[in-house]
Structure formats: C-alpha cells, structure tokens
Amino acid sequence: MTMVLALDSSTAACSVAVWHDGVIVAHCFEVLDRSHAERLIPMVDDAIKSSGHKFEEIDLVAVTVGPGAFTGLRIGISTARGLALALNIPCVGISSMECLCACIDGARDGDVILTVLDTKRGDLFVQIFDFSSKALCNVAIIPSDGVINFIEGIAKKTRCIVAGDALEPIQEALTTQGLVLVSSGTKFPDATQVANIAAWRLEAGRAQLPPKPVYLRLPDASIPLNVDGLRA
Incomplete structure (x- = not known):
C-alpha cells in the first residue's frame, strides 16, 4: 500500500493532493497569485485530514520543480523537503510542463501537445510533447513572438493541443501557420498529476527527478558579491 503527498506552487495556482493505492483521495486547489507561503501548509493539513489518513502513513512526497515562478518554486520545494525530512521519507521532483x-485527455495519434506558461516577464516557458506525452524537446524560454520559430518542425495542419496560461498571446500566430488549435482548458499544473506521475514512476521503478528547482532565468533580485561592506 502506497501513499503519496503531492504539492504544487509553481504558478499562480497552489494545490495539494493525496494519492493512495491508485486513487486521489484528497485534493485542494486555489488560484492565489500570491500568499502561497501562507496557504500551502494549511492546504496540506486540510488534504491529510480530508483523506482520512495520517502524516505517518505517507511513503513519498512529490513537488513540482519548474519551470515556474521563482518564489513559488522555492516555497513548494522547501515545504516538500521539510515534510519529507520530518517524516524520514523520500522527496522527488516533477516537471511543471x-x-x-x-x-490532457483525448490526445490522438498525430497530435502534438504544446505546454506554455507566461513568465510574467514578457516571454514564455514552452515545451512540446507528442500524443503519448513523450517530450519532443527540452523545456525552453522564448519571447512571446518567437513561438513560430520554436515549433517550425511541426507539420502544417497538425492538431495542436495547448495547455497552460499563455494561449491568448500565441493563438493568432499559430493559427496563421495552419495549425488546428485545441485549448485543453488547463491553465496551471495540478498536484493531482504530480501525485499520479510520481506514483507511477515509483511503482514502475523509473528514475525520479531530485527536488531541486529548474530555473531557466536568473531571479530578478540577487545578492551582490564583492561589494564594499559585504562579505562575498
């Protein structure tokens, strides 16, 4: 019997899920924009209580590691690692993309899946998958007007399913290239999928990512080095 606690705070949404023997037995999801630090632990408590289980029964903690918001990633990963350390159990990372x-449900042979998140800095996090969820490229950060160059290898008139919160700024550019766009309706990563992926990899003996943030850009604020009065 396996139990997974999953967390996500990599975007404007914040979510927690509890997976137990193939079933999501508890789920909390809120779109916050901010306040992730204040809400994540109470959401974890609520999810565990709602599941009918105890913290001591958890076998694995899983958390999104990015790409995503710098602060949100730090909050989620530090919370997940702290819980795993306190419970003396493993902690693993799952890609936000x-x-x-x-x-996404209903992808069919020949479809491509474009995952795209707004960085809130004038560019996009993007990654492309095939219909079976196999990654066709590494995750990248591109300018909003660079999406055509990024997906130029996709055949004309391919059905492209888009997941993420940045469909609007790229929709016109993609449709002019002959792609048939289908919105998945999914804007943000969700802890239910974090739990499902982590549990599947655990039971299949697949390699897991470490719980370390995946940053594709430097944070906006940093500590200067070798400045008079400060120690490098």
Whole structure:
C-alpha cells in the first residue's frame, strides 16, 4: 500500500493532493497569485485530514520543480523537503510542463501537445510533447513572438493541443501557420498529476527527478558579491 503527498506552487495556482493505492483521495486547489507561503501548509493539513489518513502513513512526497515562478518554486520545494525530512521519507521532483501535459485527455495519434506558461516577464516557458506525452524537446524560454520559430518542425495542419496560461498571446500566430488549435482548458499544473506521475514512476521503478528547482532565468533580485561592506 502506497501513499503519496503531492504539492504544487509553481504558478499562480497552489494545490495539494493525496494519492493512495491508485486513487486521489484528497485534493485542494486555489488560484492565489500570491500568499502561497501562507496557504500551502494549511492546504496540506486540510488534504491529510480530508483523506482520512495520517502524516505517518505517507511513503513519498512529490513537488513540482519548474519551470515556474521563482518564489513559488522555492516555497513548494522547501515545504516538500521539510515534510519529507520530518517524516524520514523520500522527496522527488516533477516537471511543471509534464504535469500540464498529463492533464490532457483525448490526445490522438498525430497530435502534438504544446505546454506554455507566461513568465510574467514578457516571454514564455514552452515545451512540446507528442500524443503519448513523450517530450519532443527540452523545456525552453522564448519571447512571446518567437513561438513560430520554436515549433517550425511541426507539420502544417497538425492538431495542436495547448495547455497552460499563455494561449491568448500565441493563438493568432499559430493559427496563421495552419495549425488546428485545441485549448485543453488547463491553465496551471495540478498536484493531482504530480501525485499520479510520481506514483507511477515509483511503482514502475523509473528514475525520479531530485527536488531541486529548474530555473531557466536568473531571479530578478540577487545578492551582490564583492561589494564594499559585504562579505562575498
């Protein structure tokens, strides 16, 4: 019997899920924009209580590791690692883009899945998957007007399922290229998919990502080095 506690705070949404023997037995999801630090632990408590289980029964903690918001990633990963340390159990990382892809139902042979998140800095996090959720490229950060160059290898008139919160700025550019766009309706990663992916990898003996943030850009604020009066 396996139990997974999953967390996501990588975007404007914050979510927690509890997976137990193939079933999501508890789930909390809120779109916050901010306040992730204040809400995540109470959501964990609520999810565990709602599941009818105890913290001591958890076998694995899983958390999204990015790409995503710098602060949100730090909050989620530090919370997950702290819980795993306190419970003396493993903690693993799951890609935010893989979670978006996993939320999609009904993809068929020949479809491509474009996962895209707004960085809130004038560019986009993007990654492309095939219909079976196999990654066709590494995750990248591109300018909003660079999406055509990024997906130029996709055949004309391919059905493209888009998941993420940045469909609007790229929709016109993609449709002019002859792609048939289908919105998945999924804007943010969700802890339910974090749990499902982590549990599947655990039971299949697949390699897991470490719980370390995946940053594709430097944070906006940093500590200067070698400045008079400060120690490097």
